[in-house]
Amino acid sequence: MDELLTILKNNALEKPETIARMLNLSVDAVKARIADYEKQGIIRGYQAILNVDQLDISHVTAVIEVKVTPEREGGFDRIASRISRYPEVQSLYLMSGAYDLLLFVAGKDLKEVAFFVSEKLATLDGVVSTATHFMLKTYKHHGVLMETQDADERLQVSP
Amino acid sequence: MPTNDSKSPRDFIAGHIVDMPRSGIRDFFDIVSTMKDIISLGIGEPDFDTPWHVREYTVFALERGATHYTSNMGLLELRRAISKYVEKAFRASYKPETEILITVGVSEALDLALRATLNPGDEVLYHEPCYVSYRSDVILAHGTPVTVETKRDNQFRLTRAMLEAKATPRTKVLLLNFPNNPTGAILRKEDLVEIAAFARERNLLVITDEIYAELTYDGEHTSIASLPGMKERTIFLHGFSKAWAMTGFRLGYACAPPELTEAMMKVHQYTMLCAPTMSQKAAIEALTKPQTAVVEMTAEYRRRRNYLVKSFEEMGLPCTTPAGAFYAFPYIGHLGIASKDFALKFLDREKVAVVPGTAFGACGEGFVRCAYATSMENIQEAMRRMARFVQSLKKG
Ligand SMILES: Cc1ncc(COP(=O)(O)O)c(C=O)c1O
Numbered sequence: 001m002d003e004l005l006t007i008l009k010n011n012a013l014e015k016p017e018t019i020a021r022m023l024n025l026s027v028d029a030v031k032a033r034i035a036d037y038e039k040q041g042i043i044r045g046y047q048a049i050l051n052v053d054q055l056d057i058s059h060v061t062a063v064i065e066v067k068v069t070p071e072r073e074g075g076f077d078r079i080a081s082r083i084s085r086y087p088e089v090q091s092l093y094l095m096s097g098a099y100d101l102l103l104f105v106a107g108k109d110l111k112e113v114a115f116f117v118s119e120k121l122a123t124l125d126g127v128v129s130t131a132t133h134f135m136l137k138t139y140k141h142h143g144v145l146m147e148t149q150d151a152d153e154r155l156q157v158s159p
Numbered sequence: 160m161p162t163n164d165s166k167s168p169r170d171f172i173a174g175h176i177v178d179m180p181r182s183g184i185r186d187f188f189d190i191v192s193t194m195k196d197i198i199s200l201g202i203g204e205p206d207f208d209t210p211w212h213v214r215e216y217t218v219f220a221l222e223r224g225a226t227h228y229t230s231n232m233g234l235l236e237l238r239r240a241i242s243k244y245v246e247k248a249f250r251a252s253y254k255p256e257t258e259i260l261i262t263v264g265v266s267e268a269l270d271l272a273l274r275a276t277l278n279p280g281d282e283v284l285y286h287e288p289c290y291v292s293y294r295s296d297v298i299l300a301h302g303t304p305v306t307v308e309t310k311r312d313n314q315f316r317l318t319r320a321m322l323e324a325k326a327t328p329r330t331k332v333l334l335l336n337f338p339n340n341p342t343g344a345i346l347r348k349e350d351l352v353e354i355a356a357f358a359r360e361r362n363l364l365v366i367t368d369e370i371y372a373e374l375t376y377d378g379e380h381t382s383i384a385s386l387p388g389m390k391e392r393t394i395f396l397h398g399f400s401k402a403w404a405m406t407g408f409r410l411g412y413a414c415a416p417p418e419l420t421e422a423m424m425k426v427h428q429y430t431m432l433c434a435p436t437m438s439q440k441a442a443i444e445a446l447t448k449p450q451t452a453v454v455e456m457t458a459e460y461r462r463r464r465n466y467l468v469k470s471f472e473e474m475g476l477p478c479t480t481p482a483g484a485f486y487a488f489p490y491i492g493h494l495g496i497a498s499k500d501f502a503l504k505f506l507d508r509e510k511v512a513v514v515p516g517t518a519f520g521a522c523g524e525g526f527v528r529c530a531y532a533t534s535m536e537n538i539q540e541a542m543r544r545m546a547r548f549v550q551s552l553k554k555g
Binding site: 003007012018021022023024091152157159 | 189466
């Protein structure tokens, strides 16, 4: 992977000026490359990684396994595309194995997610069955630990 | 009865220890450690944690009972892994059974190499600026250290001519460290070839500390041990502290022909017995699994190095681009301030710790060592403060 993308994946807020120094490039070259990645759709967005558990708000996330009947010609893509349009759906993947689609669905509470599953998801043409698991606690999200790490314990000066 | 004239405890200390100065790093450490909330570019060890699979495996090994002594030489499985690794990465082949000794860090390996080979008064050629222990280690082994100074105006190169100028009939050992702490310099291939020829012609033993070999940024590392006719006169030292971020495990090794390995083994068996068993297990895990973490850490060090070099350039501080290790050694001599005063003032005014170049030898005067084994955020903030500080010095 391009080192520029590695840097942005670690910290999307890294300034083009800093990246330019790290990669021995001009600032303009870095900006142009980022713009190009955005235009190509390789960079799809920039988000903050939150530890939502620390916020004083009501929220739940469910992981839902879905079995579907693939359509002739459309395969899984058409139904997956329809499901992905619901704003409740945070992530959606086609899986190998015992089920077909894996969804991450967010809601205010259990009831809201249950309503989405029974009223929207399960009733879609092609959906054969669903299995819903609720998340209890987040330990790591997008490669980031949700537990605050100990401060640097190294000696302040060493040979 | 003889009178017991009150003897000072100091009188018990051996002559060569009384005269030995404390490491310049320690003096500076004592000052820094009294201060809070500083950004330190003074740390000579990785900021990365030891790769998780290594830590996890160490715990597993402890649970399985890796708590006893190993053979003096170290676990054979580890020596086999090292033999394979050194063959592949350094193109030097050593037999696990007779030519590899596991030690408590490169620190012990260096001590063993010197003690096993030096007779009192034998001269050891070594280059400065260098790692703080070299000079004292030679003295501890009753050898005579002979300094060869490397200079900024030719990128801290070490050349045959520089060695020739200091060699005498008593010269026995040539001690090398590339990539270098504190300059980040590496040896050019043409210099390496010439230095090897010099060692062969003069019948010298070469002790080569290649602990930073993996952290080489602009090309491939070449070991002097891999050059023709060198293996029989070389003790190759390496360890896990730097590239694998395993400083606290205290694990290193020496590779050398059987006779030399056996000689080092004697000292090791009577003074250390063996390296820590759980650390040896950890090292097996570190060497035999994919080197993903080493590659990623190296890439990150390279980015930080680039950032530093550019920052020094903008501040008007000449700095040879470090080709390896994780130190930059910018020149501050033109600011009309001694290294130590620079470091003390910078610490006092801007709360950033850098190490005075003089800690690495007299010819380090005019330089400070900035380690980039710290986060990009720290580096950025430290460079902002350094630019401000340098500006204030220029104004006088
Ligand atoms: C050049 C050099 N050699 C040896 C060492 C010590 O390594 P170890 O942790 O393996 O004893 C260091 C540590 O800073 C070093 O910079």
